[in-house]
Amino acid sequence: MKKADNQLLVIFGASGDLTRRKLMPSLFELYVRGLLPKRFAILGASRSEYTDDTFRQQQREGIRRSAKGASYDDGQIDEFLRMIHYVSFEPTEYATYGNLKNRIGELLETLGSPDRVVYYLATPPVLYETIPAGLKEAGLNVAATKKGWRRIVVEKPFGTDLESARRLSELLRGVFEENGIYRIDHYLGKETVQNILVLRFSNGIFEPLWNRNYIDYVEISATETLGVENRGPYYESAGALRDMIQNHLLQLMAFVAMEPPAVFEPEPIRNEIVKVFRAIRRYTPAEIGRNVLRAQYTGCEIDGQYVPGYREEKNVAPDSTTETFVAMKLFIDNWRWGGVPFLFHTGKRLSKKQSEVVIHFKSTPTQLFSGQCSGRSCNKLTLRIQPDESISLKFGLKMPGAGLSVRQVSMDFRYDSLSSDYLPDAYERLLLDVMLGDSTLYARRDSLEASWQFIDPILRAWKQNPQRGLLTYPVLTEGPDPQQLLEDGNDRPDENCTLDESIFQE
Ligand SMILES: NC(=O)C1=CN([C@@H]2O[C@H](COP(=O)(O)OP(=O)(O)OC[C@H]3O[C@@H](n4cnc5c(N)ncnc54)[C@H](OP(=O)(O)O)[C@@H]3O)[C@@H](O)[C@H]2O)C=CC1
Numbered sequence: 001m002k003k004a005d006n007q008l009l010v011i012f013g014a015s016g017d018l019t020r021r022k023l024m025p026s027l028f029e030l031y032v033r034g035l036l037p038k039r040f041a042i043l044g045a046s047r048s049e050y051t052d053d054t055f056r057q058q059q060r061e062g063i064r065r066s067a068k069g070a071s072y073d074d075g076q077i078d079e080f081l082r083m084i085h086y087v088s089f090e091p092t093e094y095a096t097y098g099n100l101k102n103r104i105g106e107l108l109e110t111l112g113s114p115d116r117v118v119y120y121l122a123t124p125p126v127l128y129e130t131i132p133a134g135l136k137e138a139g140l141n142v143a144a145t146k147k148g149w150r151r152i153v154v155e156k157p158f159g160t161d162l163e164s165a166r167r168l169s170e171l172l173r174g175v176f177e178e179n180g181i182y183r184i185d186h187y188l189g190k191e192t193v194q195n196i197l198v199l200r201f202s203n204g205i206f207e208p209l210w211n212r213n214y215i216d217y218v219e220i221s222a223t224e225t226l227g228v229e230n231r232g233p234y235y236e237s238a239g240a241l242r243d244m245i246q247n248h249l250l251q252l253m254a255f256v257a258m259e260p261p262a263v264f265e266p267e268p269i270r271n272e273i274v275k276v277f278r279a280i281r282r283y284t285p286a287e288i289g290r291n292v293l294r295a296q297y298t299g300c301e302i303d304g305q306y307v308p309g310y311r312e313e314k315n316v317a318p319d320s321t322t323e324t325f326v327a328m329k330l331f332i333d334n335w336r337w338g339g340v341p342f343l344f345h346t347g348k349r350l351s352k353k354q355s356e357v358v359i360h361f362k363s364t365p366t367q368l369f370s371g372q373c374s375g376r377s378c379n380k381l382t383l384r385i386q387p388d389e390s391i392s393l394k395f396g397l398k399m400p401g402a403g404l405s406v407r408q409v410s411m412d413f414r415y416d417s418l419s420s421d422y423l424p425d426a427y428e429r430l431l432l433d434v435m436l437g438d439s440t441l442y443a444r445r446d447s448l449e450a451s452w453q454f455i456d457p458i459l460r461a462w463k464q465n466p467q468r469g470l471l472t473y474p475v476l477t478e479g480p481d482p483q484q485l486l487e488d489g490n491d492r493p494d495e496n497c498t499l500d501e502s503i504f505q506e
């Protein structure tokens, strides 16, 4: 495997949750697997007062607590931690960029002056404009040599609507080269998500069926059992539509729906993705009412323990109308997909954590056998993204014995049967890609803007009528049934939508 050139990684927001739980454990895995550059250092930067040592101790705990970290001995972790350094840094005070500059300079020197730096914005989004502007002012945004480069990884959410996404892109573009800007969507780093492309484009059998002639509808879902945890302030302003649909579910859809690129290279692939987003049918306010469902979880007692509802979570308004569940039906108006519904759903505090793509094929025109499946979903191909990564195909077979009665069976492939090796975490893949300069699995500006163009009218409609149509679901249940959106002429009357206020009264 190709090794990345020697370089420095600077993580802003280094004292935070993402760094401890995801970034450092992933960097550690890359280290253990010998995939980091030969000469490499990490510089954590945030306001908290740590020394190199106290910061390393904090990261050690994160690595230990991660799924794979427990299996490593202290010696290995110590070796990795020696690469990590820390600088206290206040993003809004331009004077502190001087300290940062000195520290970067010193570290680059110890690495043999590679003049290559990746900046990672793992801070709350309010700082996505401040930090790049500060880097520019301090002259930290450009390389000093021809072989050098500066790259920046921007975490989601990338903007809160089309206008802010455009503004952020403009601002970043004024600081970094476009090909140095990496907008992360960690779903694209998941092995099983990349496998959608391999399954489609490395096999001759699926592609002929992969269109409106044979596919009835496509279901894409990502459900979680977790609530908003300690992310109340962020989630209040985001909601499930911005948090999951605008990015992860739409990106999954793009992989399912895109045309084959001529070559497997970043730009041709990203060109195909943007074509999908541009073809999504934009809804009028009336269509939004019919095609998009939103809901919020309410508290209840489970096994003698009260699980709070969304409005009772820390830092959430007691009368919040933020949605924690969204189901929607959408259409891609192009020749391949014209008329095929894509049915999305996502939500927090549902009964299971599971992400999957299900391709529902059309059924046979007539039924010849007794017990033969009829209607929707007789033949379906399920691509399980997580957990228990797998692919399964459901079809009808003759039951043994006399007669010709049919039973639905499934042919299953489990991803872990491919090798005894582990499945890398999404962040491992994406961190390695940015170090290598491969942007294939990062979102491009135009596709992000096209996805906001679809999302914006929905946000506007909800903002105008925050209560209208907001359903509720008790915690750890299935939530509203997305299948109702497939019913013909599903003009959901508003009176069916209930918001049970009494549940919040003492
Ligand atoms: N956590 C997760 O699982 C995921 C997070 N993300 C995204 O990644 C980014 C980071 O997430 P996460 O680590 O959870 O965020 P945190 O809220 O934990 O913030 C990260 C760090 O940023 C610093 N910070 C917070 N507020 C300010 C402020 N007003 N001014 C200056 N510094 C501040 C804090 O460090 P200090 O006080 O030391 O300066 C904090 O430790 C977010 O944009 C989030 O949306 C995306 C996917 C998943």
Ligand SMILES: O=C1O[C@H](COP(=O)(O)O)[C@@H](O)[C@H](O)[C@H]1O
Pocket: 156, 222, 224, 243, 244, 355
């Ligand atoms: O980006 C986000 O994703 C997580 C879900 O990610 P997964 O890899 O665990 O499926 C979600 O919990 C979070 O709210 C959202 O910001």
